[in-house]
Amino acid sequence: MSLKPWREIARPHKDVLEGSFKQSEFAADITQVASGTAPAEYQDAEKFFSRTYITEGMRLLLISVAQRLAGQGGDPVIQLQTAFGGGKTHTMLAVYHLASREVSTDKLMGVPPVLDEAGIHDLPRAKIAVIDGIKLSPSQPRKYGNTSVNTLWGELAYQLLGEQGYEMVAGSDADGTSPGKEVLTALIRQAAPCVILIDELVAFIRQLELGKQYKAGTFDSNISFIQGLTEAMKAVPNAILLASLPESELEVGGTMGQRALNSLEKYFARVESVWKPVGTEEAFEIVRRRLFENPGERAQVEGISRQFSDFYRQHADKFPVETQSNEYFERLCRSYPIHPEIFDRLYEDWSTLEKFQRTRGVLQYMAIVIHRLWNSDNKDALIMPGSLPLEDSNVRNKSIHYLPQGWEPVIEREVDGPRSAPYDIDGHHTLFGGVQAARRTARTIFLGSAPSTREQMIRGVQAERILLGTVQPGQAIGVFEDVLKRLRDRLHYLYAEQDRYWLDTKPNLRREMESRKQNINERDELLPLLKERVNRIFGRNHQFGGIHVFTPSVDVPDDYGSGPRLVVLPTNAAYSRAETNQAFGEAEKILRNRGDQPRQKQNRLIFLAPDFDVVSRLKEQGRIYLAWRSIVTDIESGTLNQDLTHLNQAKRHRDGSEQSLTQLIRETYKWLIAPVEEFIKGKPTLNWEVVSVSPTAPNLVQAIEDKLREEEWLIYEWSPIHLRNVLKQWYLKDGVTEVSALKVWQDTCHYLYLPRLVNDNVFRNAIAQGVESEDYFGFASDKEGDRYLGFSFGRGSIASLDESSLLIDREAAAAYAERIRQAMQPTPQPTQPGETGGTPTPGTTSETGTTPPPTPGETGQPSAGSTAAVKKQFYGTIALDPVKAKMDFATLMDEVVQQFTAKLGVDVTISVEIEAKSRDGFDEALQRTVKENCNVLRFSNAEFEEE
Template sequence: MSLKPWREIARPHKDVLEGTFKQSEFAADISQVAAGAAPPEYQDAEKFFSRTFITEGMRLLLLSVAQRLAGQGGDPVIQLQTAFGGGKTHTMLAVYHLASRQTSTNKLEGIPPILDQAGIHDLPQARVAVIDGIKLSPSQPQQHGNITANTLWGELAWQLLCEEGYAMVAASDASGVSPGKEVIRQLLERAAPCVILMDEMVAFIRQLEVSKEFRAGTFDSNISFIQALTEALKAVPNAILLASLPESDLEVGGNMGQRALNSLEKYFARIESVWKPVATTEAFEIVRRRLFEHAGERAQVEGISRQFHNFYRANSSKFPLETQSNEYFERLCQSYPIHPEIFDRLYEDWSTLDKFQRTRGVLQYMAIVIHRLWEDNNQDALIMPGSLPLDDSITRNKSIHYLPQGWEPVMEKEVDGVRSEPASLDREDTRFGSVQAARRAMRTIFLGSAPAVSTQAVRGIQAEHILLGCVQPGQTIGTFEDILKRLRDRLHYLYSDQDRFWLDTRPNLRREMESRKQNINDREELEPLLKARVNKVFGSKHRFSGIHVFTPSADVPDEYGTGSRLVVLPPNAAYSRGDNKAAYAAALEILQQRGEQPRQKQNRLIFLAADYDTVGNLKIQGRMALAWKRIVTDIDSGKLNLDLFQAKLARNHAEEADKSLLQLVRETWKWLLCPTQEIIKGKPEITWEVVSVSPAAMNLAAEIEQKLREEEWLITEWSPVHLRSLLNQWYFKDGITEVGTQKVWQDCCHYLYLPRLANDNVFKDAISRGVDNEDFFGFASGKENNKYVGFAFGKPVFVTLDGKELLVEHAAAMAYREETKPKAIKPTPIINHDNNEIEPGDIDPPAPPSVSLPKTFYGAVTLDPLRAASQFSDIMEEIVQQFTARTGVKVSISVEINADFSDGFDESFQRVIKENCNTLKFKPGEFEN
């Protein structure tokens, strides 16, 4: 089933649809209904019940009222006490229409099942008295023809029995003294069956100041009347009283109001019946019935709800746990076309505000929202928190009406509107703009965090609830996760802590950070920071002779070294395929010059350049990290006075900014630049080969080394075949048949057109393997008097690159071997005693003389203490490796150290040396006098 917009399935009531509803009409006024002057949806009983969802609490109350009026039990007094806007007056209206019987009960939607449950087939018509504490005044009597009702009891008597009733309490009404319980009981018996509806009684009685007399009586006389009334009701089986009392401090109003409430609660509580207030799930249907003429066919509603529920279950890790249950699917169906998250936020968070009425406030707010969305042709599948049209001035004003001062600029700049930051983010990136990700996220954050910033123990709305309020099936969740990070980094009134986000009217530290960010000096502060972070990315484990980060040409060594050097170019020498001049120019300067001197070993350098398109963001992130670091420093030093929470946030932001910078550094330096040399139009020219390295690799240095091997820009294993080809191409020509090994190695370090070997061991190994075979070239340790010293061809050799060794061209090596091969000497014939010649092979040759070969070697050498490490390394390569290379040779090495000091070694120094000798297993290691 396709995900149809809510407007194609549900249809609002005409007044909501056209925007002709009046805000006041959502406030049910029981006095207007009693006077016949209320709007049709409240005045007409049939219309009233058609738009009224009978909650569980209302059902039980109407059941009790019907039983009481029919004389079948029921409660004589029912106290309605809920939060502001909790449905008290609406419930009284339901009782009014049921009891007055101006419309047949079978036409009142939801009533027949209640009467059937009570077993009542004919509900008697009752007299109804409405005592409205706001309408009545202690000093202004109510005029009914010739009769003036001064008090509550005078007004009650008149409404129940007119002149007859008033006559029963006339004396008490005139004197302002409460009639006795018996008089009230007689009044109720004559009026029964009857219903008394007392609304807002605290508002009336709190006006009766102590020690003052009013025409309506004193405070005490009115409280006495309430006591007598409640006692009298118990004696009349078909009379009932419903009284509403406030729950919030705002409705109570001052000390007198609290005193009035305490007194009324005392007497109502003696015989009150428990009334269950509206549950949140029931509120779904209340709002839906009042605002929507038709909420959609059941099959369509279930189809849309199922798609949302399946989407939440398929991405269970991204959404709240409650969305995974089948119960949540039912909630989706019950609240359609409004998402349950809107109801949860309004009923759980906004209803805690003093001015926000629980049911009436939701109705008023959602009527404005639905009208605006209808006018804007909203295409969302459900009306979600992210759908709220907070760019609309009417909706915005209604939203901040319940909040403290200071929200107007926050809404305009950071929540919604053409000039807001979220709108800018949506315009900047089509990935966000296509789904209005920034605006939807901020609307959701506003709805979920604005009403409770100062009172929540744990601030904010969790990211999973933000996603719940934003994302629709078919959209990419990651887009909204990304926008939350962008919003957190750019907004000044948005706070975040771990996975929670909230708005506040106080600017966060981001404005302070932005101010400091503008004062960062790139050369003195930003570049050193970036250099440090690049070095941190590479670490210390790599095979390069050196990694030179943002190093001037004079400070990049011009040495043969043990490996190639990686030069990391600064940010201003960034590379892009469309603009590579800056990178090439910076690399070329280092390649050709070492300060003011020409560079010789050019083929030892590889360059790493930053990505041009990323450098801008890198610098911004670097300045941000420095700014946060400054803020934390000022907090620690006491220069910046913040509360503990803001100080904690600043430290968290500093850590996150540094982590983000490190990651961005990793993503920015990605272009490997390798210099080569080609002959173009008869002239050698330097050209560049470029390749990118993956930013996702675990180890950047290892990734670069791997990429250099793959591209054959750095040779770690070299075949003798390639060495022979190089020798034949560049050295063995024009009659030259030999070349020094050291020269070839150094030329490979100097010239860009020659192979770039990782180190001299690669070169040595290629020579050794080539000489061990007769197919490539010959080798000599030196040359004296036109004779090769240590000539080798087809046998292993040890290569040192000492400046004397030679490589011999293949044919010349073969010829030299033939020339130096010992010539065969023709043996002299042997004459026997018979004067006959005998061939040498005919007799046994004489046994060679016995020669005893040396079997043991001993050598000792004195080392310079300042150069011992390098000298010992040479000894290992030149001497020891010769022995260990032969099978069966046993080698032992002893190190002897003698140290003399005329002043003598102190005890502390002796202790250090002895401990180190023990660790290194010296035998012995003692000091002597």
């Protein structure tokens, strides 16, 4: 079923549609009805009941009235005491029309079932007296022909029995004294069946100052009259009294009003039956009956309500828990076409305002709203809090009428209207504007929070209720969640605490923040912050030789390092897909030069550039964070005089803006740039390769390293075949058969057209793997003449990588290995009779010449019958460069000591001998430090000596 607009299903009453209703007509006036001058909807009993929903309280009261008039029980006195606008006058009118019997009861909608329940088949016509405390004056008599009536009891007697009744109390009326219980009982009995309706009684009696005599009597005489009247009603079985007493202080009216109320309550309490006020659920039907001629066909109403109910259940975590029950579906049906949330907010929140009359106030307010929505061709499926047209002057004026001063500019700037911020947000963002997300959200916050006061412990409306008042089935909830954050960050009168939001007439600290934000210096404050925060996201666990954030070229080292260096470009060197690119220009400056000197190790640099489209947002967010941080600091130090609420607000904004700043840094710094060179017409030409890094990756450094590995911009593992190809392409050609291994490694750090290796271990590993086979190249630790020292080809391992290390062309290495094998083979000797054969030892001479000694690094087993002694002990001494001793000693352990410790049954002893000399001698502090450290390290001997 399609989600039809409410205006295509329900139809308001004519006066609502035309806007021809008068607000005063919503205030039922029982005196006008009694005198025959009320509007038709109140004067005509049939019309009155057609627009009246008989609530539970009214039903019970009408049953009691019918039973009392029929002499079958019922309550003699009923006190109607409810909050302002609670429907008590409307209830009196219902009793008036029921008792007057000007229209037969079968024509009064809803009345026959009430009489059936009361067991009344023939309801007698009753005499009715209506006493309105506002219409009567204590000092001015009322004229009825030749009769002048002064008091309440005179008015009562004349209305019930005319001049005959007045004669019964004429003396008391003349001198202002109460007629007494017996006279009143006789009067009531003679008039019965009768109904006495007293409205606004306190408003009359509070005018009687203590100790003063009025034509209407004294304060005490009027209280005595009420006491006597209530007792008289008990004595007459078919007479009933309904009196309304105020509940709110606004209606009581000062000290005398309170005194009058206290006295009246004491006497009414003896015989009263307190009427049950209108409930919120019943108000649905009251308002719907009064405002809508036809609320819609039942099937259509249920169809729309079901779609809303199902939508709330599908997104249970986004809406209040009560929306998940089937009872809420029934509420939707009963209140259609008005959303229940409007009634909840008006009856629960707005009714706490002194000026706001409950049912009457809701009727007045919603009549204006519906009139405006109908004329503006509103397409909402329900009239929701987000639908309220607060841009309309009538609706806005009615809204602020109930509120303290200062709300009009808040609505105009922060809630609704062409000059408001929500209007601007909707106008500039299609995603929001398509559903009026900003305006609907602001309206809902206003309706749910405007009645709250600063004294309340918990203020505002929860986010789930904001969504309930704005989102319709089929709309994306996320859009409204996003716009709520946008409003929180922009509005000056909107407050937020946890998930509650409220508007106030006192501006929040956003204006202060905006002012401070404009004064933040980019060079001295913003860029240092961004540098520190960008540094923070990298951490320390990475394989780079260094990460240099916003670092000038002179401060980016030009070395081989333990890994490549990541240079993070500043915000003014952003990457853009456009042809002109700031990032490439800044990166080339750092790549080519280190300060004023040419850079040598260019292939050790990788660049991370900011995104041009996000940089401005990043700077803006940085300024916002700095502004909030300074506000918090100033409030805490007392420099800025604000209360605890504003301090908490500032801290929330500071923390939220800091989180947003961190996220924006990740979104901004996402372009990884690698310099490469290609040979065009024999000349190297610089190019840039660019790839993005996901801003959502949990670890930025890891994501960068993964991307570098994936794109092969950094080589973490290098196959020997690739090293062989590099050698063949650039080094071992044109008759060259060997090249310095160290030079090849260093060249990979220098030249952008060579592979970029993570570190020299990758290079070493490639060599080590390559020499295990005869398919790639050979290796030698040095060369003397035409002999290779430490030669490895097809076996063995490599020694340390230094200036003398050589990589040898595969064919040359294979030829050299063949020569070695041939030289190692023994030459056969002729054997004389009686002589024994043997293998010449290295250095001996045979007829064919001298056998060359084995090359260092070669191994061999002595031939059978050899007399060579078995070597059982090794001793070696080496001098270490004190500057590189730590690294050299590690190499010594790997290459020599480990050869022994890896064998079973080999005992290894290592001694370290340190000798230091100084021409000027060692001071006492140095001697003490060295001796203490030597003791800790358990040196067997550590002494300073004179030369």
